[in-house]
Amino acid sequence: MAIDHLDGRIIVLLAREPRIGVLEMSRRLGVARGTVQARLDRLQSNGVIRGFGPEVDPAALGYPVTAFATLQIRQGQGADVRAHLATVPEVLELHTTTGTGDMLCRLVARSNADLQRVIDRVVGFDGIVRASTAIVMENPVPLRIIPLVEQAALGE
Amino acid sequence: MAIDHLDGRIIVLLAREPRIGVLEMSRRLGVARGTVQARLDRLQSNGVIRGFGPEVDPAALGYPVTAFATLQIRQGQGADVRAHLATVPEVLELHTTTGTGDMLCRLVARSNADLQRVIDRVVGFDGIVRASTAIVMENPVPLRIIPLVEQAALGE
DNA sequence: GTATTCACTGGGCAATGTGCTCAGTCGTGT
C-alpha cells in the first residue's frame, strides 16, 4: 500500500503516455524490464491501479451538460433509491454523504432541457423527498490523480 | 460524434478487458482487425475516448476519505480561487456551478482528522467566503460510463 | 559472522501482436 518513488514515476509516466509498453517504460525509467513488470503487477494486485479502462467523454457522446444533484431520502428507503438510481444511465456516480443531503449524484444530459427529463426520472421515485441541482458551468480542474500520486510517492 | 453499435461494443469490451489487444478484439467482435483499428483511431480523434490512463484508487494510496465541498466565492475572485485550488493535490476535481454555491470540489484525505487540514488549506484563501462539506460514506455507484455508452450506441 | 531472503539486473527464447500495405468486395449516393 505504500508507494515509493519508482512506483510514482511509473504511474505518472503511464498517465502521460498510456499507449507506452513495459519495455519502453523500462528504458525511460532506467530500470530493468522485469522490475517495471513486477512493480506494475504489484500495483495492480494492491489495488492502487484499478485498471486501464478507456476514459470516455460524455460530451463527445452527445451529453455535454453535467450536473450535481443533492437528494434527500425518506428514512429507510436508501437501498431502494440506490437500486433505482443505478438503473438510470445518466447517473454517472452516486455517493451517500453526511450533511444536509443524504446522497449526491453526478448527472449528464443532452441539453439543459434534457436535464429536466433526467431529473424527473431520478426524482420520480417514491423514496426521494427533495432534490436540489447544481449545473456545472466550467470544469477548471478535471478529475486528476497525478498530484496526489506525486505527493504519496515523496511523502511516504 | 455519433456512436454506432460497433463503436459501443468496442468501448464496452475495452472497458471490461483493458489489456486486450486490437487483434483479440477483432476476433471477439467478429470483424477484421483493420476495422477495429480504424474505429479506435476515429473514436480517439473524435475525443470520445480521451485516453487510457491508469485508474488510481486514492484509498489504496492512503487517502480513504472522500468529501465534496461547496464553496462560495467573493465576486471577481473566481480565477484566483481556481488557481489556488489547482495547487492542492487533495483537490481531485473542481467545478463551477449554478445554484447556492459557486464551486463544487471533490477532496480526499488520509482520515477524518486529516480532512480538517485539507479543508483548512482549501478555504485558507482570501476569495473564499464560505465552505460546506459533505463527507462521503458509501459509493453505491462508482464513476461509470458503460450504461451511457450503451444507450448512445442504441438510441442514436 | 554467516545464511537466508528479496528485489533488481541483464540476458535469452519462442510466440504473439503491431503498424503498415494492398487488392478485392459490398452498399450508398450521385
Add this chain to the structure above:
DNA sequence: ACACGACTGAGCACATTGCCCAGTGAATAC
C-alpha cells in the same frame, strides 16, 4: 453507371510480450 467510403482478408518486417534463468547487492534472521 460510377465513384466513394467502409470493411475484409491477407501478407510482411519489426518490436514487444511473457517467461525463464543466473548473478548481484542489501537488508534481515540466525
